[in-house]
Amino acid sequence: MLTLTRFFRCAGLAVLVLMLVPVMVMADAARFPHPLAPRVANYYLRTDVAGKETLLSQWDLLILPYKLIDEAPASLATIRNLNPEQITLAYIDPFQIAEAASGSPGDLLYDLITGVDSLWVAYNQYGDTIRIWPNSIHINYTDACPVVSGERFRGYFTRFIRERFFPLIEDGVIDGLFLDEMSIGGYLWWDPLFDGTFDYDLDGVADEPDTVQAWLDVALREISDSLRATIPAGGLLLGNNCKPYQSSLHGKFYEAFPASWESWLAGTLNDVDIWNSLSDGIDLTTLNGLYPQPYDTRQFRYRFAASLLVDDYFSYDFTTNDHYQVTWYDLFDVELGLPLGPRHMFGESPLAVSDFESGMGDWVEGNGLVCAWELVNDPGLVLQGQQSLLVEITTPGAWPSPLKISVPGGYLAGEEYTFSMQYRILEADLEETRLLFKAYTDQGSSSDNVSTPSTRAVEGCQGLLRTRLQLNDFDDYEVYFKTEGRVVMIVDNISVVQGQGGLWMREYENGLVVCNDTESVKMLRKVPPFDQYVLPDGDGQLEHYPNWNSGSGVGVMDRDGLIFLRGGTAVPTGEAPAAPAVALGRPWPNPCNPAFSVVLDGRAGTAAAVTLHDVRGRRLVELWRGVLPASGLELTFREELAGLPSGVYLLRAAAADGDASVRRVVLLR
Numbered sequence: 001m002l003t004l005t006r007f008f009r010c011a012g013l014a015v016l017v018l019m020l021v022p023v024m025v026m027a028d029a030a031r032f033p034h035p036l037a038p039r040v041a042n043y044y045l046r047t048d049v050a051g052k053e054t055l056l057s058q059w060d061l062l063i064l065p066y067k068l069i070d071e072a073p074a075s076l077a078t079i080r081n082l083n084p085e086q087i088t089l090a091y092i093d094p095f096q097i098a099e100a101a102s103g104s105p106g107d108l109l110y111d112l113i114t115g116v117d118s119l120w121v122a123y124n125q126y127g128d129t130i131r132i133w134p135n136s137i138h139i140n141y142t143d144a145c146p147v148v149s150g151e152r153f154r155g156y157f158t159r160f161i162r163e164r165f166f167p168l169i170e171d172g173v174i175d176g177l178f179l180d181e182m183s184i185g186g187y188l189w190w191d192p193l194f195d196g197t198f199d200y201d202l203d204g205v206a207d208e209p210d211t212v213q214a215w216l217d218v219a220l221r222e223i224s225d226s227l228r229a230t231i232p233a234g235g236l237l238l239g240n241n242c243k244p245y246q247s248s249l250h251g252k253f254y255e256a257f258p259a260s261w262e263s264w265l266a267g268t269l270n271d272v273d274i275w276n277s278l279s280d281g282i283d284l285t286t287l288n289g290l291y292p293q294p295y296d297t298r299q300f301r302y303r304f305a306a307s308l309l310v311d312d313y314f315s316y317d318f319t320t321n322d323h324y325q326v327t328w329y330d331l332f333d334v335e336l337g338l339p340l341g342p343r344h345m346f347g348e349s350p351l352a353v354s355d356f357e358s359g360m361g362d363w364v365e366g367n368g369l370v371c372a373w374e375l376v377n378d379p380g381l382v383l384q385g386q387q388s389l390l391v392e393i394t395t396p397g398a399w400p401s402p403l404k405i406s407v408p409g410g411y412l413a414g415e416e417y418t419f420s421m422q423y424r425i426l427e428a429d430l431e432e433t434r435l436l437f438k439a440y441t442d443q444g445s446s447s448d449n450v451s452t453p454s455t456r457a458v459e460g461c462q463g464l465l466r467t468r469l470q471l472n473d474f475d476d477y478e479v480y481f482k483t484e485g486r487v488v489m490i491v492d493n494i495s496v497v498q499g500q501g502g503l504w505m506r507e508y509e510n511g512l513v514v515c516n517d518t519e520s521v522k523m524l525r526k527v528p529p530f531d532q533y534v535l536p537d538g539d540g541q542l543e544h545y546p547n548w549n550s551g552s553g554v555g556v557m558d559r560d561g562l563i564f565l566r567g568g569t570a571v572p573t574g575e576a577p578a579a580p581a582v583a584l585g586r587p588w589p590n591p592c593n594p595a596f597s598v599v600l601d602g603r604a605g606t607a608a609a610v611t612l613h614d615v616r617g618r619r620l621v622e623l624w625r626g627v628l629p630a631s632g633l634e635l636t637f638r639e640e641l642a643g644l645p646s647g648v649y650l651l652r653a654a655a656a657d658g659d660a661s662v663r664r665v666v667l668l669r
Contacts, residue, residue, distance in 0.1 A: 037308060037336040037508055041286045041315040043253075045091060045323040049075045055326045057082035061284065061313050063178045063238075066090035069168065070107040076173065087284070089238055090165065093180040094157055094223055096136045112160055119146040120153040124196030125206040141223070142215035144201040154219055158226045169235040176236030177227070178253070182220055183241040224248035238284045244432045245274050245458050251284030251312075256320050257303060259290070263453030265306050265517050266466055269343075270455040272310045273463025286313035294318045294327070297540030298560050304331060305515040305561025309343040309506050330538025331563050337509030338650070338662050342464065345420070347502030347522055350495040351407040356387045363406050364494055367480070370395040371402035376490070383422045383462070383492040393486040401438070401480035407496050411439065411477040416470045418497040419451060421481070424462035427488040433457050434484040437469055439477045449477075462490075468500065503556060509662060512564040516556045525553035533564035581606045581659035582628070587651060591668035595638035598651065598663070604630040606655050612640070612665075613650040620644070623651075641667060 041061035049056060049064070049072050056062055057079045068076060069090065080088065103110040122130045122138040130138040145152040151159070161177070168174050197206040200215060207215075220242075227237060228248035239249040252275050258265040268287065275285045287310075289303030300316065307314035317323055352363035356375055360366070366373040373391045382388045393400045411417065419437045436454035451469040471477055483489070500518040507513075512533050516522050524530065526548065535541050535548040541562060545554045556562060585599035600610060610624040623640050646669045654660040 036338060037311055038304070038332060038334065039311075039313045040332050041288075041313040042325065043288060043315045043317065043323045044325070047071060048324075049079075052326060053078040054082060055328070057086060058328055058332075059086065059315075061087045061089070061286065061315075063089045063091050066092050066165070067103070067107075067109045069173060070103060070109070080172075087175045087236065089176050089178040089236065090168075090174045091178045091180065092161075092165075095141050095181050096132060096138045099131075099135050099137050108164055111164070115156065115160065116153065117148040119148055120156075123199050123202065125199040125204055126196050127199075127204070128196065130198070140200050141219045142200050142212075143218060144215060146202075154223060158223060161227060162230055166230070166232050166235065170232045175234070176231070176238070176250070178238045178240065179224070179227075179249075180240045182224065182239035182246070182249070183243045221246065221248075236282070236284060238286070244456055245278065245461070247278065250282055251275060251279075251286065253286045253288060255288050256290040256317070257287040258306070265515075266468070267453030267455075269306070269310060270453060270463060270465055270467075272312060274455075274457060274461040276310060276312070277462045278458070278460055284313065285310075286315055289314065289316040290318075290320065291316070292318060298544065298557065300329065301331070301539060301541070301561040301563070302515065302559050303561070304329070305513050305563060306504075306517075308336070308508075308513040308563070309504050309515060311339050311506075331536075331541075334511065334536060334538075334563055334565065336511045336513070336563070338664075340507045340509060343504055343506040345466075345502050346505045347524070348418075348497045350497050351417075352405070352494075352496045354494045355385055356389050356492060357385050360389075363496070364389075365404040365406070366391070367400075367402055367404060370397065370400040373402070381424075381490055383424060383490055385492070388490045388492040390488075390490055392488045393483065396486065399482050399484060400486070401482050403481040403491070403494075405437065405479045405481060405494065405496060411471060411479060412498075413475050413477075414471060414473045416468060416499060417479075418466065418468050418499065418501040419479075419481075419495070420497075420501075421465045421494045422462070422492040423457070423465055424490040425457050425459050425487055426490065428457070428459040428485065429487070430485040431458065433487055435465055436482055437467060437479055438482050439469055439471055439479045441474045441477050443474045443476075466501075509660065510566055513561070514556060514564065515561040516558055519558050521555040521557055523553060523555050526551065527553075530564075532567050534567050535562065536565050580661065581655035581657055582608045582653040582661050584610075584651060584653045584661040584663045587663055587665045591666040592641075593668050594641060595636055596641075596665055597634060597636040598665075599632055599634050600624075600628065600653055601632035602628050602653075602655065602659075604628060606657075608653055608655045610635065610651065610653045613652055614647070620649070645669065 039060045041063065042056060042059040043063045044056060045065055047065055047068055049068060053075050097113050097116055098109065101110045101113040105111065116139065120140055122140040124130055132138055139153050141154045145154065165177065169176060198212055199205065200207055224237065224239065224246050225248045231237065237249045238251050238253055239246060240253045241255055242249060242252050254262060254268055258268055262268045262271060272285055276283055287303065287307040289300065291299035291303065293299060304314055316325060354361040354364040359375065371391055371393050373389055375387050376382065376390045377387050381390065391402050393402060423435065434454045435457055437451040439449040449469055449471055451467040453467055455465045469479065503522050503524065504515040504517060505512065514524065535545060545562065548554050580602055582600065582602040587596045587598040590596060602608065606628045608628055609622060611622050612620045614620060621640055623637050624635055644667055646667055649665050649667060651663045651665050652660060
């Protein structure tokens, strides 16, 4: 059996990261804390922004073509003035350029294109220029690119960004860059879009896919690493479709969500967990919902609610090429506040659950041929409750099977099962491992089944793996949890459900998010605790579910999502909302050291208290208690912060009647 001694380093590392990350974060963060949910982004790649400034200023995150810096500076300035809190990113594609330069010398677009040497253009094996999109030319950004005047295209591009774009970040014209096509290996799917294939090394022979993959790996990482290492303080980098996890980026843009290449909604949520858990404090991860019918509010709600399950930015498009939306949905105005806990499932009856609180239990068995395992109760390791399971792969192998998962009565032939598991990767030999479940039977390898989606995981990440396994028509299946390569990991709360499971849920300060990712209607009855929620009008919610507010429950349609508010917070059309009992303004300065101030407002005569909590919600200290005057209060806290380490904290004001307001504050020593 294992001893904890060798894992104190892992636990210590986890604690050290929690303490140090905020320090790295806040030297690097443009705006923090992030706006309260929902957070919305606009992927707007047209240049017709004149007259749309007010519309575009509504979003929390705005992505615009970089040519607008020269072509529409007044419009950009107007948008910034209308919403100073908005994050503005300049879109640029590192790997293709416009076929012809436009503008004049001194303009970013003109200077970038005219500086590209003809030897840097990418060709196929027939010697033809590769053109993926209309009026564009693909550039050779790999190490096979010829050296001209001492640099390849990749060096030229990053130097141009440093010299021309980074000063714009320092001057506050933009907050950072949106880097398109950052998926390692992502260009391989382009082959069918043009005659021939890639010939990066110009030898007249199509490059082998594995060779291209290796070149892309080096190129993309060097670009993102180089930019992150030199970007001005506060500068941000968001990558489109970037696979795998790239630590130099502040987030991933999931274009066309839910996409097959991201394993649909479940696979995307699994993947987002990795980005969120490894975020260095400012996370721009964005789900870009794609629904071809613009006025199909059900498709919109399904994607929007899914984005709130992971508390990231949400944007949308109606096709993969029309990045120019300005429709503001009603539900964007619903103020949910901060999430109160992680996403979870409701309305399913697991066949087997192992939470390891009383041991291994009846349904999980360690495979001593490939791993060692131990129940641990160290707070730095436990994922949930008082104990979790520590697993170490001890036998080399490509796909070890450390845990056998059983259910009462055995698995039934031809049935579908859904597996859930919390995990944290402490160590991994591979840069990227995969996690999945696989079913075996002695009736031949063709009868084996693998769960979908599998989860890509990297060292240090944690999340909730949820995946489905469809069995063939064979008997006597055994199911194993598998990893790719050797890992040391923590697992907890393993459950098995027959079928596709229940409803996704996540609770927020002011409401509840519900998402149905199954192929059947799921009942949600208006019983405690759900009887406290009302369904606000907008985006078809009351049209599709008219009986919730006055009835006993609804059947949530397949592939749909709903946004509920706590009773009394839904505002009928045309009526002003009631003033909150307590309301916190934005703390300043933020980050702070050694003190910060905040305005506490609310209804006169309200008894209230202000407390400080860690990011897990644990109360640390009471900062103020009293009765609110009619004019509100400006509070400053200095001595109360003494002894607290650098980090992210939750500032909470609560009234005696239960009304509350929460803000995030960053202490930077």
